[in-house]
Amino acid sequence: MLRFFGFRLLRAAITIVMVVSFAFVVLRLSGDPAQIIMGADAPPEAIAAFRRAWGLEEPLWLQYFHYFGAILSGDLGRSMRDGRDAIALVVERIPATLALTVPALLIKLGLGIPAGITAALHRNSFIDRAVMMLAVAGFTVPSFVLGLLLVLVFAVQLGWLPSGGQESWRHAILPIVTMGVGGAAVLARFTRSAMLEVLGQPYIRTASAKGVPWRAVVWGHALPNAAIPTVTIIGFMVGSLIAGAVVVESVFSWPGVGRLLVVAVANRDLAVVQCILLLVAATMVTANLVVDLLYGALDPRLRQRTA
Amino acid sequence: MIDRRSLIAGTALAAGLPRFAIGQSDQRPSITVAVQKISNSNTLEPLREQSNVGERVMQTSLWEGLLGRDYANRLRTIPVLATEARRISDSVVELKLRQGVRFHNGDEMTAEDVAFSFGNERMFGPGGPNSGSTIRVGEVNPGRAGKELPIEVPAVANRSFPGFERIEVVDRYTVRWINRTPDVTLEGRLARSGSEIGSRRGFAEAATWLDWSRQPVTTGPYRIAEFRADHSLTLVAHDEYWGGRPPLRQLRFVEVPEVSSRVNGLLSGEYHFACDIPPDQIAGIERNRAFEVQGGTIPNHRLTVFDRNHPVLRDARVRRAFTHAIDRQAIVDSLWAGRTSIPRGLQWEFYGDMFQADWAVPNYDPAEARRLLREAGYRGDPIPYRLLNNYYTNQTTTAQVLTEMWRAAGLNVQIEMKENWSQILERSPTRAVRDWSNSGLFSDPVSSLVNQHGPNGQQQQVGEWTNEEFNRLSVELETSTDRARRKAVFRRMLEIAEREDPAYTVLHQNATFTAKRRDIRWKSAPAFAMDFRSGNWGA
Numbered sequence: 001m002l003r004f005f006g007f008r009l010l011r012a013a014i015t016i017v018m019v020v021s022f023a024f025v026v027l028r029l030s031g032d033p034a035q036i037i038m039g040a041d042a043p044p045e046a047i048a049a050f051r052r053a054w055g056l057e058e059p060l061w062l063q064y065f066h067y068f069g070a071i072l073s074g075d076l077g078r079s080m081r082d083g084r085d086a087i088a089l090v091v092e093r094i095p096a097t098l099a100l101t102v103p104a105l106l107i108k109l110g111l112g113i114p115a116g117i118t119a120a121l122h123r124n125s126f127i128d129r130a131v132m133m134l135a136v137a138g139f140t141v142p143s144f145v146l147g148l149l150l151v152l153v154f155a156v157q158l159g160w161l162p163s164g165g166q167e168s169w170r171h172a173i174l175p176i177v178t179m180g181v182g183g184a185a186v187l188a189r190f191t192r193s194a195m196l197e198v199l200g201q202p203y204i205r206t207a208s209a210k211g212v213p214w215r216a217v218v219w220g221h222a223l224p225n226a227a228i229p230t231v232t233i234i235g236f237m238v239g240s241l242i243a244g245a246v247v248v249e250s251v252f253s254w255p256g257v258g259r260l261l262v263v264a265v266a267n268r269d270l271a272v273v274q275c276i277l278l279l280v281a282a283t284m285v286t287a288n289l290v291v292d293l294l295y296g297a298l299d300p301r302l303r304q305r306t307a
Numbered sequence: 308m309i310d311r312r313s314l315i316a317g318t319a320l321a322a323g324l325p326r327f328a329i330g331q332s333d334q335r336p337s338i339t340v341a342v343q344k345i346s347n348s349n350t351l352e353p354l355r356e357q358s359n360v361g362e363r364v365m366q367t368s369l370w371e372g373l374l375g376r377d378y379a380n381r382l383r384t385i386p387v388l389a390t391e392a393r394r395i396s397d398s399v400v401e402l403k404l405r406q407g408v409r410f411h412n413g414d415e416m417t418a419e420d421v422a423f424s425f426g427n428e429r430m431f432g433p434g435g436p437n438s439g440s441t442i443r444v445g446e447v448n449p450g451r452a453g454k455e456l457p458i459e460v461p462a463v464a465n466r467s468f469p470g471f472e473r474i475e476v477v478d479r480y481t482v483r484w485i486n487r488t489p490d491v492t493l494e495g496r497l498a499r500s501g502s503e504i505g506s507r508r509g510f511a512e513a514a515t516w517l518d519w520s521r522q523p524v525t526t527g528p529y530r531i532a533e534f535r536a537d538h539s540l541t542l543v544a545h546d547e548y549w550g551g552r553p554p555l556r557q558l559r560f561v562e563v564p565e566v567s568s569r570v571n572g573l574l575s576g577e578y579h580f581a582c583d584i585p586p587d588q589i590a591g592i593e594r595n596r597a598f599e600v601q602g603g604t605i606p607n608h609r610l611t612v613f614d615r616n617h618p619v620l621r622d623a624r625v626r627r628a629f630t631h632a633i634d635r636q637a638i639v640d641s642l643w644a645g646r647t648s649i650p651r652g653l654q655w656e657f658y659g660d661m662f663q664a665d666w667a668v669p670n671y672d673p674a675e676a677r678r679l680l681r682e683a684g685y686r687g688d689p690i691p692y693r694l695l696n697n698y699y700t701n702q703t704t705t706a707q708v709l710t711e712m713w714r715a716a717g718l719n720v721q722i723e724m725k726e727n728w729s730q731i732l733e734r735s736p737t738r739a740v741r742d743w744s745n746s747g748l749f750s751d752p753v754s755s756l757v758n759q760h761g762p763n764g765q766q767q768q769v770g771e772w773t774n775e776e777f778n779r780l781s782v783e784l785e786t787s788t789d790r791a792r793r794k795a796v797f798r799r800m801l802e803i804a805e806r807e808d809p810a811y812t813v814l815h816q817n818a819t820f821t822a823k824r825r826d827i828r829w830k831s832a833p834a835f836a837m838d839f840r841s842g843n844w845g846a
Contacts, residue, residue: 030726030727030729030730031726031727031728031729031730032729035727035728035729035732036727036728036729037347037348038459042357042459042463043462043463043466043763043765044763044764044765044768044769045462045465045466045763046459046462046463046466048462049458049459049461049462050458050459050462052458053457053458081347081348081349082348082349082350082517082520082536083457083517084517148567148568148571151568151571151575152571155571155572155575155577156571156574156575159575159576162572162575162577163568163571163572163575163577164563164568164571164572164577165539165561165563165572165577166538250564250565251565251568252568253538253561253562253563253564253565253568255535255537255538255562259537259564260537262564263537266727267347268727268729
C-alpha cells in the first residue's frame with residue numbers, strides 16, 4: 001500500500017513540476033508582461049522601469065531558477081498587476097467558484113447517473129431515445145451558448161432571474177444550471193454505455209436465471225461493475241472544481257478563479273497563473289488519487305493486482 | 308489655455324449647482340453601469356491606471372484636478388478645483404484654489420493637499436522629479452509594505468510633467484507651479500490625467516500605497532463605498548460636493564466582460580447603462596424603443612503604423628502608397644454605421660490655436676498609390692501586418708478591409724495574427740505594419756505627436772521609425788514659447804510624419820457607445836468619462 005501511495009505521490013509531484021515549468025516557458029515566450037500589463041500607450045520609461053523592477057531583464061533560465069527557488073521556499077510570488085500575494089488573490093476567489101461548481105457537480109451526479117441508468121435499463125425504448133437526445137443536446141451545446149440561451153429566456157424574456165453578477169443566491173442559479181446540464185449529459189452517456197456493457201455480461205444472465213430479483217441484479221451486480229468508467233469521469237469533474245468554470249464565470253460575470261485565470265493569462269501575470277495552475281494540478285492529482293483508491297474498493301481484482 | 312469665457316462658465320457652473328441641489332428630494336436613484344473592465348491595474352489611482360477604462364470610472368465621479376476638461380463643450384480646458392490660473396512667467400503658473408472644497412473625509416482642500424498631490428510621496432518617489440532612479444520590487448516590496456510607490460508611478464509622473472520642479476505654497480488657497488524650463492503647455496498638463504488632487508491626510512492614514520490606491524480620498528461628487536477588484540466599484544453620493552448635491556444616491560460599476568451579457572443585463576433591467584457596445588449591435592438594441600445607444604467620438608485616433616526598417620517600407624513612396632490606398636469613408640460608413648469621423652490628421656479641435664484647420668489625411672487615390680508603387684519599383688513582395696484580435700473596436704474587420712484596399716492598389720499585405728502587444732512590437736524582420744491608437748492627452752500637440760512619435764515616444768523607442776528633422780522640431784515644439792513658431796513647427800511635423808516620410812497614417816477617430824434606457828435623461832461625453840454630476844443628469 002505504501003508503495004502504491006509513494007508511486008502516486010511521486011507521479012503527482014512530477015506532474016506538478018511539469019505543469020509549472022511548461023506554463024512558465026509558454027507564458028514568458030509568448031509575451032512580455034511589462035508591455036502587456038502597462039498597455040499599448042505606456043511610456044517607454046514606465047515599461048523599462050517595470051521590467052527592471054520585476055527582474056524581467058534577466059535571462060529566462062535565471063528567472064526560472066529564482067521562481068522555482070521561491071516556490072520551494074513556499075513563496076508563490078506576487079501579482080505584477082497590483083503587488084498583492086498571488087496566493088491571497090487566488091484563495092479569496094475560491095469560495096465564489098466553489099459556490100458554482102459544487103452545486104453544479106451535485107446536479108451532474110443527481111441527473112446524469114439516474115438518467116444514464118434509466119436509459120440503459122430501457123434500451124431502444126422511447127425513454128432511452130428521449131434521454132439520449134437530451135444528453136446529446138446537452139453534451140454538444142457549448143456552455144457559453146447554453147448560458148446565453150438561459151439568460152435570454154429566464155432573465156430577458158421572463159425576468160425571473162438575474163442575468164449575471166454575484167449579489168445573491170439567485171444570481172448563482174443560471175450559471176449552476178448551465179454547468180450542471182452539460183456535465184449531467186456527459187455522465188448520462190457514460191453511465192448508459194457502461195451499464196449496457198455490464199448488462200450484457202454472462203454473470204448478469206446467471207443472476208437473473210438464478211431468480212435474483214431484477215432490482216437486486218441491477219443494484220448488486222450491474223451498478224458496481226459499471227461504476228468504474230463513471231467514477232473516472234466523476235474524478236475529472238471533481239478535479240476541475242477549482243478552475244472548471246472559466247467560460248461560465250465569464251458569461252455570467254462571476255468573480256471566481258476562472259475569471260481571475262483569464263485576466264491573469266491575458267496580462268501574463270505569471271505568479272497568479274502559476275498559483276492557479278498549481279492549485280488545479282494539486283486538485284486534479286488528488287482527485288485521481290482518490291479515483292485510484294476507489295477503483296480498488298469497487299473492483300477487488302484491481303486491489304489484488306496492486307497488492 | 309483657459310480663456311475668460313471658460314473661466315466665467317466654470318465659475319457660474321460652480322455657483323449655480325448648489326442652488327439647484329437644494330431643491331432636490333432625498334429620493335435619489337441608484338444606478339448600475341455595466342462596463343467591460345473597471346481598472347486594468349486593479350487600482351483607482353490615475354498615476355497607476357492610465358487607461359481609457361480607468362478614465363470612465365475615475366474622471367468626474369471620483370477624481371478632480373485643479374484644471375480639467377469641459378465634457379459638455381468639446382473638452383476645452385476649464386478650471387475645476389482652481390478658480391484661476393495665471394501665468395507669472397514662461398515657467399511659473401499661479402493657481403487660486405476654490406474655497407470650501409471638501410474631501411470625502413470631510414477635510415477642506417488647501418494648498419498643502421496640492422503640494423502633496425504633486426509631491427514625492429505620491430508622485431515622484433524619494434528621488435524627486437526626474438531623478439531617473441529605479442527601485443527594485445524586491446527591495447521595496449510595493450503593495451505589502453509601507454507607502455513606497457510602484458515603480459511605474461514615478462515613470463508616468465516624470466513623463467507627464469517632464470519639467471516639473473515643485474509646488475510653492477503661497478498661502479492657504481494659492482499655489483505656484485514652478486517648472487525648470489519654459490513651457491507653454493503647463494495649463495494643458497494641469498488638466499491631464501495624473502494631475503488630480505488627493506487628500507494628504509487620506510494618504511497618511513492609509514496603511515499601504517495599495518490601500519490608498521484602492522480607496523483614495525478625493526473631492527469628486529461620489530466617494531468609494533466598496534471596490535472589488537475585477538468585479539465591481541460602488542460609489543455613493545458625497546453630499547458635501549462643492550459642485551452641488553450629486554443626483555444619484557449610489558453609482559455602481561460592474562464588470563461584465565461579454566458584450567452579449569452586458570446587453571442582456573440592460574434589456575432585463577439589471578443594468579441602467581451598458582458600455583462598450585460594438586457598432587454592429589446598435590441597431591439591434593435600438594429596435595426596442597425603450598432603449599437607445601449614445602456616444603460617439605473620443606479624443607483618440609486609430610492609426611496604421613509603419614516600420615521603415617522593413618526592406619519594402621524603407622522607400623517612403625511605398626508607405627505613401629499605403630496612405631493613399633485607404634478609402635477611410637468606406638470604413639466609417641460600413642463598419643461604424645457612419646457614427647464616427649475622419650479627423651484632420653493626428654490632432655483635435657481642443658488644441659485651440661494650435662489646431663491646423665486646413666490639414667487633412669491623405670486623400671483616397673488608388674491611381675496615385677499605384678503610381679508611387681511603380682516609381683518605387685515595388686514587385687509585390689509580401690508585407691506582414693501584425694494584428695491583434697479586436698483589441699480595438701472593429702479592429703479585425705477593419706484590417707480585412709484595409710488589406711483588400713491595399714491589394715487593389717497593388718500592395719501584397721499579409722495579416723499575421725498576434726496575441727498581445729509584446730508580440731506586435733517584437734523587433735524582427737517581419738515587423739512592417741501594425742495598428743495603434745493615439746490620444747490627445749491635453750490641449751497641445753506635444754501630448755500626441757511628440758509624446759507618441761517624438762524621440763522619446765513609443766514608435767522611436769521600439770525602433771520603428773525616426774526622422775532627424777522631425778526630432779529637431781519635436782524639441783522645439785516642447786521648449787519654444789513663441790506660439791506662432793510652434794504652430795508652424797507643428798505643421799511641418801505633420802507634413803513629415805503623415806506625408807513625406809510616413810510614420811503612420813490616421814484611419815478614423817475612435818468612438819465609444821453606451822446603451823441605456825431611453826427614459827434616463829443623460830448625455831454621453833465626447834470621451835470615455837461618464838459624467839454623473841447634477842448638470843448632466845435629468846437634463
